Every structure is written in C-alpha cells, then in structure tokens.
Amino acid sequence: MTLGSFIVRNTFRNKRRSLLTMISISFSLLLLTLMICIWRSFYVDQVAPEASRRLITRDKVSLAFFLPAFYRDKIRSVPGVTAVAPMTWFQGRYIDDRPEHFFARLATDPDEYLKVASDKITPPDQVEAWQKDRAGALVDVTLADKYGWKLGDRVHIQGTIFPLNLDLTIRAIYHRDPPQNALYFHTKYLEEGVPWFKGQAGWYAAQVDSAEHVAEASREIDALFHNSPLPTKTESEKAFQLGFVASLGNVKAFILGICGAVMFAIMLVSANTMAMSVRSRTREVAVLKTLGFTSRRVLSIFITEAVALAVAGGVLGILVAIPVIAVMTRSFIGLGIPLDMRVSPPAAMLSLMIAVILGIVSGYIPAQRASHMNIVEALRHIG
Amino acid sequence: MAIPISYNIRNLRLRKGLTIMTALGIALTVTTAIFLMALVTGLNKAFVSSGNPLNVLVLRKGSESELTGGFDASLFPTLKTLPGIAKDSNGEPIASGEWVVVIVLPRRDGTGEVNVTVRGMMPSGLEMRQLSGPGDHPGVKLASGRWFETGQREIVVSKSIRDRFAHSNIGDSMEFGKGAWKVVGIFDAGGSAYESEVWGDVNQMASDFDRLGAFSSAYLRATDPIAAEALRNRVSDDQRLKLEGFNETDYYAKQTRSGTPIEVIGYVVGFIMGIGSIFAAMNTMYAAVAYRGREIATLRVIGFSRPAILTSFVLESLLLATLGALVGILLMLPFNGWQTGTSNQVTFSEVVFALRITPAVAGYALVFALVMGFVGGLAPAWHAARQNILNALRS
Numbered sequence: 001m002t003l004g005s006f007i008v009r010n011t012f013r014n015k016r017r018s019l020l021t022m023i024s025i026s027f028s029l030l031l032l033t034l035m036i037c038i039w040r041s042f043y044v045d046q047v048a049p050e051a052s053r054r055l056i057t058r059d060k061v062s063l064a065f066f067l068p069a070f071y072r073d074k075i076r077s078v079p080g081v082t083a084v085a086p087m088t089w090f091q092g093r094y095i096d097d098r099p100e101h102f103f104a105r106l107a108t109d110p111d112e113y114l115k116v117a118s119d120k121i122t123p124p125d126q127v128e129a130w131q132k133d134r135a136g137a138l139v140d141v142t143l144a145d146k147y148g149w150k151l152g153d154r155v156h157i158q159g160t161i162f163p164l165n166l167d168l169t170i171r172a173i174y175h176r177d178p179p180q181n182a183l184y185f186h187t188k189y190l191e192e193g194v195p196w197f198k199g200q201a202g203w204y205a206a207q208v209d210s211a212e213h214v215a216e217a218s219r220e221i222d223a224l225f226h227n228s229p230l231p232t233k234t235e236s237e238k239a240f241q242l243g244f245v246a247s248l249g250n251v252k253a254f255i256l257g258i259c260g261a262v263m264f265a266i267m268l269v270s271a272n273t274m275a276m277s278v279r280s281r282t283r284e285v286a287v288l289k290t291l292g293f294t295s296r297r298v299l300s301i302f303i304t305e306a307v308a309l310a311v312a313g314g315v316l317g318i319l320v321a322i323p324v325i326a327v328m329t330r331s332f333i334g335l336g337i338p339l340d341m342r343v344s345p346p347a348a349m350l351s352l353m354i355a356v357i358l359g360i361v362s363g364y365i366p367a368q369r370a371s372h373m374n375i376v377e378a379l380r381h382i383g
Numbered sequence: 384m385a386i387p388i389s390y391n392i393r394n395l396r397l398r399k400g401l402t403i404m405t406a407l408g409i410a411l412t413v414t415t416a417i418f419l420m421a422l423v424t425g426l427n428k429a430f431v432s433s434g435n436p437l438n439v440l441v442l443r444k445g446s447e448s449e450l451t452g453g454f455d456a457s458l459f460p461t462l463k464t465l466p467g468i469a470k471d472s473n474g475e476p477i478a479s480g481e482w483v484v485v486i487v488l489p490r491r492d493g494t495g496e497v498n499v500t501v502r503g504m505m506p507s508g509l510e511m512r513q514l515s516g517p518g519d520h521p522g523v524k525l526a527s528g529r530w531f532e533t534g535q536r537e538i539v540v541s542k543s544i545r546d547r548f549a550h551s552n553i554g555d556s557m558e559f560g561k562g563a564w565k566v567v568g569i570f571d572a573g574g575s576a577y578e579s580e581v582w583g584d585v586n587q588m589a590s591d592f593d594r595l596g597a598f599s600s601a602y603l604r605a606t607d608p609i610a611a612e613a614l615r616n617r618v619s620d621d622q623r624l625k626l627e628g629f630n631e632t633d634y635y636a637k638q639t640r641s642g643t644p645i646e647v648i649g650y651v652v653g654f655i656m657g658i659g660s661i662f663a664a665m666n667t668m669y670a671a672v673a674y675r676g677r678e679i680a681t682l683r684v685i686g687f688s689r690p691a692i693l694t695s696f697v698l699e700s701l702l703l704a705t706l707g708a709l710v711g712i713l714l715m716l717p718f719n720g721w722q723t724g725t726s727n728q729v730t731f732s733e734v735v736f737a738l739r740i741t742p743a744v745a746g747y748a749l750v751f752a753l754v755m756g757f758v759g760g761l762a763p764a765w766h767a768a769r770q771n772i773l774n775a776l777r778s
Contacts, residue, residue: 024659027656028656031652061484061559163444258415258652261412265408265411268663269659269663269666272404275404276401
C-alpha cells in the first residue's frame with residue numbers, strides 16, 4: 001500500500017462522516033464561488049470590445065433630468081463618435097407591479113440605435129419593419145419567450161412616469177449574449193403622446209470607433225456642455241451600470257463579509273471533522289509511530305486528509321455553482337443590469353485554492369496533536 | 384419516562400471542543416441571517432414610520448412618486464381652498480406646494496457618489512412636518528442651527544445626510560443647481576424617510592432647476608383623520624384637477640419594496656449557509672451518538688424507551704443550536720443602529736437607514752437555528768434509538 005492510497009482510504013474510512021463534511025463544505029464553497037463570480041463580473045471582467053466602445057452621456061446632476069435633443073448632434077460632431085442614439089427610461093407597468101413583470105422599457109431612435117448597440121443581433125428585415133412602424137417594438141428573445149410574444153403581437157404598457165399608455169406591436173426580436181430583458185420603442189411615439197417631452201431624451205448612448213478614443217471622446221463630450229445650464233457626465237456603459245449596483249449600498253463590503261463568514265464556517269467544519277478523526281485513531285497513530293513514521297510524516301498525513309476532504313467538497317460545490325449561476329444571471333437581468341456571470345476557470349481555481357488553504361489551516365491543530373502524541377499513552381488509549 | 388435534560392447538558396459540556404465549534408458554525412450562519420434581516424427591518428421601519436396620517440400628498444394622476452408627479456402650479460390655489468385643511472396661527476391653510484429633485488452628492492468616506500433627494504417646500508411645509516401626528520408620529524425636530532429662510536439660498540439637512548456626505552456641516556456650501564447653497568441647520572427626522580433628504584425654499588429650488596410654474600407634489604394638512612380621508616377623495620375625484628390624493632403614510636409604506644433585492648439575497652445566502660450548517664450539526668450529532676453507543680444501550684437496558692432516546696438526542700441537537708443562536712445574536716448586537724444606505728426603488732435616490740435587531744429579528748434567528756438543529760439532529764437521534772442493544776453493549 002502506497003502512502004497516497006493509505007491517505008485516500010483513511011479519508012473516506014468513516015463514509016458517513018466524510019460525506020457529511022464534504023456536503024457541508026460544498027455548500028459553503030458554493031456560496032463562496034457565487035460571491036467570487038459576482039465580484040468578478042462587477043469589478044474585474046472586461047466587457048466585450050463593442051460594449052467597451054459605448055459611452056453614456058447623461059445629465060451631470062441626475063438621471064431624472066432630460067437632455068435637449070440638440071445635444072445629440074453636438075455629440076456626433078466629436079471626433080471618433082460614429083453613432084449616437086437618444087435613450088429614455090419609460091418605466092411603465094406591464095400587467096402589474098410585481099417584480100417578475102419588471103423589465104426595461106426604453107424609448108430610442110430605431111434608425112440609429114442598432115448601430116450603437118451592435119451586439120444586439122437582429123434580422124435585417126425585422127429591423128426594417130421596426131423602423132417603419134412608429135408603434136413598433138424591439139424585444140429581447142428571452143423576454144419574448146417568457147411572455148410567448150411573436151412578431152406582430154400587441155403589447156400594452158401603462159405609463160407611470162409619462163402620462164401615456166403605449167400600444168406597441170412587436171416588429172423585431174434581438175439576440176444578445178448574455179440576454180438583457182429589455183423592450184425598445186420609438187422615441188417619436190413618446191414625443192407625440194407627451195407634448196412637453198418633445199425635443200428631449202433621458203440620456204445619449206454613443207458608439208466610438210476605437211478603444212483608444214474612448215477616454216478622449218468622453219472628456220470632449222463633457223467639455224462641450226461644461227458651461228451650459230445642463231452639464232453632462234459621460235462614462236462607459238459598464239461604469240454607468242455599476243452606478244446602479246453601487247446605489248444598492250456598500251456591495252464590496254457586503255460580498256467580502258459574506259465570504260469571510262463562509263470561509264470561517266468551512267474552517268470550523270473541517271477542523272471539527274479532523275479532530276474527531278484524530279481522536280478515533282489515537283491508537284493507530286501510535287502504531288504508525290512505532291513502525292517508524294516520524295512526527296512530521298504523521299502531521300503531513302493528517303493535513304493531506306483534511307485537504308483531500310476540503311477539495312472534494314470544493315469540487316462538489318463548484319459543480320453545483322455552475323447551474324446556480326446560470327439561473328442567477330437570468331434573474332439578475334430582471335433588475336435591469338445585464339450581467340455576464342459564469343463560473344470561469346480562474347474563479348473555480350480561486351475557490352479550490354481557498355479550499356486547499358482552509359484544509360491546511362483547519363487540519364493543522366488536530367494533526368499537530370496527533371503527531372506529538374506520546375506513543376505509550378496512545379497505545380493504552382481506549383476509544 | 385423522559386431522560387432528564389441535564390444529561391444532555393452534561394454531555395455537551397464533556398465534549399467542549401466539539402460543542403463550541405459546532406455552535407460557532409451555527410452562530411456564523413445565524414449572524415449572517417440576522418445581519419440581512421436587520422437590514423430589511425431597518426429599511427422597512429424607515430418607510431413605515433414615515434409620513435403623517437394627517438398629511439395628504441397630491442400627485443399628478445397616474446404617477447407613483449413625487450419625482451415623476453409634476454403638475455402645473457396654477458392648480459395649487461384650488462387645492463389650498465379645499466375644505467378640511469388645518470389652519471395655522473395666522474388663519475392660513477397649512478398647504479405646501481413642493482418641488483422634489485434628485486441630486487448627486489459625494490460620500491464623506493470617498494466611496495463614490497450617490498443620489499440624494501432634495502425637497503423645496505413652502506413655509507407651511509416646514510410647519511406641517513414639525514407638527515406631531517396621532518399615534519407614533521413625532522414631528523421633525525431641529526437638531527442644531529436654524530431652519531432655512533424663504534427667498535434665501537439656504538438648506539437644512541438631516542443628521543444622517545450630515546454623517547454620510549461631504550460638505551454638509553452647518554456653514555458649509557453644497558454645489559447643485561446653479562451654484563452654492565449654504566447649510567444653515569441640521570434636523571432630526573427620527574429614522575423616517577425624511578432622514579434621507581435635503582430641504583430648502585421651493586421657489587429658490589425651482590428657479591435653480593428652471594422649473595418655476597410647476598410643482599412635483601403638494602402636501603395638505605388635514606384637521607383630523609376623517610377630514611384627511613375626505614380630502615384625499617375630494618382631490619382624486621375632481622375631474623378638472625387630474626390629480627390624485629394619497630395618505631402620506633400609505634405612500635411611504637408602498638416604498639418598502641426597495642428592500643426586495645436585499646431580502647432576496649438574504650434568503651439565498653441564509654438558505655445555502657443553513658444547509659451547510661445542518662450537515663455540520665448532523666456530523667457532530669452522529670459523532671456524539673457513536674461515542675455513546677454503550678451508554679445508549681445501557682439507558683435502554685435500564686428501561687428508557689426508544690422514543691425517550693430519540694427525544695433526548697433531538698433535544699441535545701436543539702440545545703446546541705440554541706447555544707449557536709445565542710452566540711450569533713450576541714455577536715450581532717453591537718451592530719444594532721449601525722447606519723447604511725440603499726437605493727430607493729421608487730425615487731432612485733439613496734435612502735439612509737439603520738440596522739435594527741428587534742426582538743422579532745432575534746426570534747426569527749432563534750427559530751432558524753432551531754430548524755437547523757432539528758433537521759441536523761433527527762437522523763442521528765433516529766440512529767441512536769434504533770441501535771441494537773446487545774451489539775452496542777458488546778462494542
């Protein structure tokens with residue numbers, strides 16, 4: 001019997017205990033992996049190239065203020081900017097106020113919007129149909145699937161911010177990865193129905209020709225309106241979305257806090273199991289030592305066992321995390337923030353590494369006790 | 384006959400290390416759950432205790448919030464003369480046309496910028512808010528400095544705004560609209576939604592944001608609760624006005640849905656950690672049962688029945704969980720009253736609130752721990768009760 005198989009057999013000798021420990025650790029690591037993935041998608045991940053070239057220009061003071069229509073042409077004149085689309089948050093109410101019926105409803109200019117949002121794949125004939133119908137709507141395919149909408153279906157949305165009820169016909173359905181529950185309609189429709197809104201937009205989305213021009217273009221746009229009554233704030237689409245995340249509270253501290261609690265919990269569970277395991281094998285340890293195993297050897301055997309358990313739990317947790325994350329990505333978009341979350345190899349590696357480290361730390365004290373056992377006393381031990 | 388509970392307590396004390404570690408594990412889960420529950424409770428309290436039942440809020444018909452409720456200022460004189468509005472010392476009706484806007488302020492600790500609600504009001508509006516209402520609705524009090532003067536570029540801020548945002552001490556100037564606004568006073572809104580607001584003169588504000596001639600909302604102070612009800616209906620039913628009246632308390636109570644994201648996260652995190660803890664508790668209890676094989680057999684021989692053994696071990700697990708819950712609650716108590724903010728889903732501005740560990744929160748935490756203890760202890764206890772006496776005695 002090699003040392004390796006000796007350790008493996010010992011690790012899973014008490015099957016029930018090992019299994020319970022593994023499951024317990026796996027749930028903690030599932031949570032840890034979720035947190036790592038959320039963190040990554042918020043603060044680490046780079047967005048797709050075309051999205052990184054998209055800028056959002058909004059009123060400096062608040063999103064609640066509209067920007068005048070002539071800003072659009074001024075933004076267009078900035079070198080590097082290839083397309084500009086007006087965007088207005090309609091909010092409204094579809095069916096009722098329950099959160100599951102919430103999705104983004106935005107007014108825009110169909111002639112230019114898809115040049116800005118080039119990552120939304122739409123069949124050209126549908127785009128044309130949408131552009132021609134002033135009461136037409138463009139919707140995400142997941143949203144269309146959710147409500148069973150087909151091209152030509154009517155959608156009625158009650159106005160809340162705007163005193164106007166929308167009667168829209170679905171003219172185009174787009175695909176985007178990850179999906180983003182949103183409906184787009186003609187800003188002209190809104191302007192006709194709400195006279196005071198005419199000549200305004202909530203914010204402008206602009207496409208820049210290359211990544212190098214992004215920083216410069218956003219500075220130049222803000223400089224254009226610096227001394228006007230309505231100064232602007234231009235930022236990347238990602239930063240714009242992160243603004244909404246930040247408004248939920250101190251998200252970073254929140255995630256770190258949960259991670260800390262989870263890691264501590266794993267350590268307790270793993271240390272507990274190892275302590276039980278060492279106690280029940282007191283006599284065996286003594287036998288090993290009589291056979292000539294050094295204290296260091298014994299120490300490393302027990303630590304390896306702890307690590308093996310933690311890693312087994314970790315692998316299980318990560319495997320469960322994959323489908324859970326997939327479901328979460330779809331539910332998060334309900335909040336209007338599209339998130340590209342998946343268990344990436346680096347995230348999985350990080351979780352596993354944490355499992356290994358926790359295994360070592362939690363196994364150390366019980367293993368230390370085992371390795372320093374007095375042989376004679378231990379042989380006498382009844383247990 | 385039941386096995387005395389002191390037997391379980393002694394056993395838990397005997398295996399101190401195991402007991403402490405398992406209880407700590409449960410405590411951690413409980414701590415996380417309490418934290419999330421306390422957040423939601425604090426947030427709900429901020430909304431539920433907000434507003435005064437005697438105040439009637441008037442918005443444009445179809446609108447849900449003051450931010451989107453604009454109507455023409457020419458309607459205000461009509462509103463002011465409606466019957467049932469309380470009169471001030473000069474015999475003038477207590478009614479205030481207001482203008483609400485959301486501005487971006489930098490956080491004091493440098494962690495970014497947040498939307499904050501700024502409210503422009505008439506002198507009557509200020510008076511209305513200082514009046515206490517029936518029941519548990521104390522008015523807003525001035526904590527230091529003085530109230531803003533009509534016609535001046537002056538503002539007063541709440542205590543939590545002062546604590547959380549830069550340039551908000553008395554004497555400081557805040558930059559928004561068309562220039563600087565001087566902070567002249569700090570008010571205490573007792574943890575209500577006003578705690579997240581900045582107040583100033585309505586005309587100054589509206590002119591700064593080029594919105595003269597329009598109001599976001601109007602507030603009318605009714606003489607009594609019945610008058611408030613009548614006033615609300617009167618406003619809503621008047622076809623010429625195209626306005627809608629709300630009870631101010633109802634308006635804020637509806638905003639409690641801002642806590643939904645935290646609540647959802649809380650359920651998910653609590654659920655996952657709870658399951659992890661159940662398995663950990665199960666492990667400990669199985670170990671306890673395994674060590675005491677002979678003891679259990681002896682108990683059976685003495686005459687304790689299987690149900691008595693089952694109950695005893697489940698009880699031991701519940702004791703363990705209770706210990707965990709108590710430790711968890713104690714760990715979280717220092718955080719009671721800790722202030723934080725989240726985004727109000729109705730006004731898109733930050734709402735400041737305090738963590739509240741109420742007896743109800745502690746009670747839920749205990750129940751949560753007991754459920755973990757029960758589920759975790761049931762299988763091992765079943766195992767203990769079903770043991771074969773002879774085999775167990777021989778081992």
